[in-house]
Amino acid sequence: MKFGIFFELQVPRPFSPERERQVIENALEQARLADDLGFQTVWAVEHHFLEEYSHSSAPELFLTAVAMQTSRIRVGHGAVVCVPEINHPIRVAERAAFLDILSGGRLEFGTARSSTWTEVGGFGADPDDTKKDWDEYVRVLPRMWTEERLSHRGRCFSMPERAVLPKPLQQPHPPLWVTVTSPGTELDAADRGLGCLGVATAGLAEQERRTKEYHRRIQLCEPVGGAVNDRVSTLNFLYCHEDADLAAERGLLFLGTFGMLNAHLLFTREAYPTSAYQSLANLAPSAARKGASPGDRPKVPEGMCLGDPNQVIQAVKRWESVGVDEVNFLLNAVEVLPQAQVLESLRLFAREVMPAF
């Protein structure tokens, strides 16, 4: 089992340049500590226009800063929105290769298509086309990284023969992932030989079913790249404290805040009826129990890493038992937890939980 940290870069209102800077500085400090503590990967999302929820609109810049301030931890571009109105594929290939070189070959490359109307509509992209765009990107990006020169005639873009430069340091290219929110995307990942970057916190039973099917199917894949990435990661929430009650209290504050912000996004399916988005793609599990009333006291949902070290070990073991290879942790939500508490939670996790895996 490997562990990563995952940044949305959530900024509390009222927005100010100082606040934006503080959120980024805090995240960089967490990344440096994670590097020291033995975490595997720092992931940063790409989002646009998502007030409070994510100000991570230039993750390649954030991850460059991470790469420059760390020595060992891998940098996860997770994930690049593969839609031409948002990122031209040639620029995606160039930036990723550059980041791989700057980081000394530490890049993990995630792909996605965006799930909110706020973003898709904001860039004027057609929701019916984003999945097709993504499919074209994941097939052509590896060629841009591995072929000396290439030309391409496709549905979403075409180019005459050119050398896309530079080429990445890792050979044949950085590991490829796709974010999995909608059910079924794990099958798309398997068919193409891509890693499953879970960004929706599926329940354990659902994760087990999806992971089994993914591993069965990837054996038969036709890889789009030069190497198959058959890893499965999941997203989780981490707040670890020696006092279990305190851990739950602070953890639920963090989880609940994140869940509220996530639920307030305007998902594509809500605004624009289409077969291309079959779920709302909410990310956070509700802390409310099934059958409970809205006013009831919430509990830590099954599998969430919000507790004392022993509780967190048990939660991670359950993810391990359903075939998950990596758990990536969100550490905060709009800074509701003070930075000192986040750092101490990371240290405690590394000291007491990591050795169990």
Added chain:
Amino acid sequence: MLVGTADPQTLAEGAATLPSFETQPVRLEGVETLQVLYEMESAGSASLLPPGLHPTLPPVVTWLVQRVAESPWGAFCLAQCRVECRSGLRPRGFLRQGFVDAPRAGAALAERWGFRLRPGRISLERGYDRVCASVELDEQRVLALQSTDPQPLRPADAYIVANVHLAHTPHGLRLVQIDPDWEVARAERGQPSVDCFEPEAWSSPGLRPSHPVAGLFTLSCMTLPTLRYVSRPDSLAFQGTERVDT
């Protein structure tokens, strides 16, 4: 986190009155629905919602125009102007104002589910290449919508956010949550346009539609539900929700 800024007491002027929460489900047959969804200007949008609701980003308005073939109150047409929002985690459409063309249906919808309604003349016409809807108040047009070039969708792809109504209830002024059950037989998406919208007639001063998103036409059966939850309009749903079906 953004919340609405409208004064609930001011919003309550014209709100419906529910004498009781004991509402039995009612099935409506042969329901044709045109929903047109637009982004709207964010300036002033929070003032269209009470503090118990959160606006979406970007703010969005939906107009729903429905022609109901069969109901316990006979055939009727209903038109609604709703501001999309969240009650706690749940997507909702906050009804700013509705119109109805049949007094019996209007009275039942108001008294049993808290629909805020005025009498009006409503038309919904479905042609080969477009669906058109309009609402007239005292022979003045206050809404004209179109959805053109319809593309068939799977019925499961039709998504209409559930309503929330501000109403006088036995618990006082409350947000009444309405989760109808839709059985969609046909769904089409079209290019939306709003040719006429008079915000004042819809009790929505300051609501300025800005960017067309989607038109949706459905043919369905719809069940108006029993009431399960209400919430205080001046508190967030996590603190202010009350169960009323026990």
